[in-house]
Amino acid sequence: MDELVTIFNRVLLFAGITIFDKKNQNSKKWLLLQYVNVFIGLLTFVFTTVFVVSNASDILICIQGASVWITGVIMFISLAICLLFRKKFSAFLEEMVFVDHMLEMPLIQYVCQMQVRRGRLRELKELVMTSHEKLFELIRLLLKSYVASVWFSATLYLCSPIYRMGVSEDKSLRLLAFDMWFPWGLENFAVYVASFMFHAYAGYLCCVAYPGLQSMIILLVGQIIRQLRILTFISLHLDELVEELVQERKDLWQPGCTLILSQCVDHYVKLKRFANRLNKITQPFYLALILVASMLVCVCSVKIAISNEISIPSTYSYYQILVMITGPKA
Template sequence: MDKALQALDRTLSVVGISVFNKSNWDTKGWFAFQISNVIVSFTYFVVSTIFVFINTTNITIFIQGSSIWVIGLTVPLWLAMCLVLRRNFRMFLEEMVFVDCLLDMPFLKLVLSEGEGTKTTELKHLINSTQTALFKYSRMLLLFYLWCTYMVYILYVCIPIYEIIVTNDPSLRPLAFGMWFPWDLENLYVYSFTFIYNFYFGNLCCIVYSGIQLMIVLLVGQKIRHLKVLTFILLNLDELAKEFVKQNKEQWQIFCTAVLIQCVDHYVKLKKFSNKLNKTCQPFYLSIIMVATTLFCLCSVKIAISDKLALDTMKYYVIEFCYIMVMMVYCFLGQQVDNECEKLDIAVTEKWYIYNRQHKIKMRIFKMATGQRMPIYIFGSVTLSLPTFTWFIKTGMSCFTLMMSVIED
């Protein structure tokens, strides 16, 4: 197993999600562990909701509680969706990650085993380098997400402990996250249990946010990789064919048409995969956009009304930065898919004039298929792209302006 897949498996296994380890797919222990985490996270969502409602009159505590509430809303939702849709994610990983399904194309098997020409070598390098780069950058992005989320987590946990040490008043007993609980925290055992519960949920948040997002990024990244390879083949089809059939012109035309048919078949397969992935991941896309926009607004307000260099304010800087990066990565991937689809659409008919009539008919059919693209839909006709990132920033700033005007009034 590649290092990136090992890292994702170890990360998600902490919360009971075992999609990257086939030996644990149908294990009752892992299934029960995942269900228990859903229950824990749902309970946390309930107590954070009550806390927010109780403190609606205190704007500072309300913003602090709302930040936790927004995060607490998505964790049980994502865990529950991963539980319900676990077979879908297994199918996606088997289809696109565990094996390189580009090699289902006989032509690419031939390229990797026998190819020696200039363009063939370039294609071979493209297949291998894109796979290596995808896993490498996925692992780096996972580590970056984990670093950001655990930085926030550490700040939340350490600041209350620091306050106890500074004030030298153990009776304060502040928790890592300001929450409502239906019991008295004066008893040390009750407080210890509650703090551990806070501590565990914080860890749950870090793992769920980082691991699930990277799983989706890896799947979308594979789609981009496949589009890149298909585009290269179609742009250099005539030269690739020459390197295999040499000077035999009759075989050259037959070879070109055969490879084109394989590209059409693979594109249809990729399009089906894209549609299924979109349908499964739409709730994830929608929730992350809503959460990111809300937290961008809340954190900006909290920073604006607080001491900019206070220790308590630091965590809001990190949260805001983290979610801006998350949105940027998703929107960049969506834009990249659209760009690669456009390049493929152009490449299909790039050298139409050098082929025979039969080949041109197949090119026109392929052109109709590539014209539909593979957009990543969030909801309705709204897609993930760089304009979506602009919308996210503008909406967050508009909400920030509105909240600041309300606070001033």
């Protein structure tokens, strides 16, 4: 668990998000950085929107700008949600990640302390322990691969204008990493460098906004599914579990079944309440995410279909966006 929390913390701290860092959760310095990043996300959304609207008559440029605009929308929504609901997300992590509340169930506590070598009790103990380890290992691999995918896509966007300026004979050429509208010109080299740095920073913010928030939600939902699997196992094998617990004392079988079943119901109610609170935040986010992601897949597919220059980095970036958007949600 410590390794996964460390990875999440390193990724999210780039955007000033400290929900995985217990020592700095209330740090004003990191909170200020989070506000700044949300503001940068808002500027990215505004600049890309104006660019798309102003180039609506040119279908090729509009498609190129739309892919960046949709990406900026997802980034801004993700950063804004992390800021608006930072306290609730911190509470969610306390309930489902930092502490395994499944171990607070009296039956699970007793089984984990027992030295069982066979039977349903042994299967239950292994399910509790191994499922927790497998979930954290899966999320760790998902987060690393997702960060690498988004980082690779953003790097291709950044390298594309550098490559085109390098092979061009026009020394005054000013190309930017992403298609954005700016209320200033790029003739001044200092202004151009500042604009390019803004692009680069906004691009790498995507490496935080996408993997960080979505992997965290997957982790929370995964914990709910894991605990429901354990409750289902207990319910399906209730008779055998109680028989192994009470052994020869037949008079304790009925009260034992009732007691364990009541523990399962109590824990299920807690899970249901947690899931309802999580859904209130994540459902609107994922509805918007599905809409803009579908638009992005369509835009990238059209761009790839009409492009004749397969070998240039800018075209590779569209392939990478398709992998980045469709992969983690498959």
